[in-house]
Amino acid sequence: MRVKICGITQPEQGKAIAQLGATTLGFICVSASPRYVTCQQIRAVVEQLPDNIERIGVFANATVEEIYQVFADSGLTGVQLHGDESPEYCLKLRQVLPNTEIIKALRVKNSQALEQIDIYTNCVDTLLLDAYHPQQLGGTGKTLDWNTLETFNPQIPWLLAGGLTPDNILNALSQVIPHGIDLSSGVEIAPGDKDLRKVARLFEQLGDGESLIRNS
Numbered sequence: 218m219r220v221k222i223c224g225i226t227q228p229e230q231g232k233a234i235a236q237l238g239a240t241t242l243g244f245i246c247v248s249a250s251p252r253y254v255t256c257q258q259i260r261a262v263v264e265q266l267p268d269n270i271e272r273i274g275v276f277a278n279a280t281v282e283e284i285y286q287v288f289a290d291s292g293l294t295g296v297q298l299h300g301d302e303s304p305e306y307c308l309k310l311r312q313v314l315p316n317t318e319i320i321k322a323l324r325v326k327n328s329q330a331l332e333q334i335d336i337y338t339n340c341v342d343t344l345l346l347d348a349y350h351p352q353q354l355g356g357t358g359k360t361l362d363w364n365t366l367e368t369f370n371p372q373i374p375w376l377l378a379g380g381l382t383p384d385n386i387l388n389a390l391s392q393v394i395p396h397g398i399d400l401s402s403g404v405e406i407a408p409g410d411k412d413l414r415k416v417a418r419l420f421e422q423l424g425d426g427e428s429l430i431r432n433s
């Protein structure tokens with residue numbers, strides 16, 4: 218199973234989290250976030266990582282040009298769009314950044330929001346479901362109602378996000394079958410400061426729950 222740990226700000230923490238078993242690290246490129254990192258900070262983390270670790274930049278309502286500039290300067294391998302980006306915008310970004318994974322995050326307010334998801338399946342590589350929050354775009358620690366996702370089965374791979382922690386991950390994965398998971402505040406001491414003990418416990422839990430994780 219793909220395991221993305223998001224909101225990395227420190228090189229030693231990025232390296233340690235990759236060693237603990239993360240397949241993917243995420244970097245918040247949204248300036249209003251307390252987890253925001255510059256291209257220089259992303260590069261400092263990336264330099265510590267083995268090549269097989271995926272490196273995703275998280276953006277929200279940025280211009281294609283802004284994303285291109287960060288991408289060129291930082292060693293990212295993919296982009297996560299966490300704002301209100303349209304399918305047309307995603308297609309334009311795909312033209313500008315070919316051979317780059319594009320993940321569209323959808324902040325799910327209710328079950329009707331899931332119906333909107335089909336319009337993205339031809340425009341991006343991966344979907345990510347996060348919880349809706351009226352004031353914040355992400356990193357909120359709020360969980361989705363996993364019950365409503367039991368039959369969620371889009372045509373492209375998808376990641377479950379939103380308030381996941383080492384304590385609730387097996388419960389979530391007993392109800393939902395994503396291709397991967399994404400955690401941020403659930404493995405932190407404070408925004409942007411990851412708790413390596415919590416990350417280690419997450420991987421212990423995932424190891425213990427292997428038989429539960431049907432899609433690994």
Ligand SMILES: O=C(O)c1ccccc1N[C@@H]1O[C@H](COP(=O)(O)O)[C@@H](O)[C@H]1O
Nearest residue numbers: 223250355356357358378379380401402
């Ligand atoms: O983490 C942030 O500060 C952030 C800011 C703007 C957009 C997205 C952000 N984080 C993303 O939120 C989800 C869920 O986070 P959590 O586990 O509930 O804390 C995750 O995909 C982050 O990439």
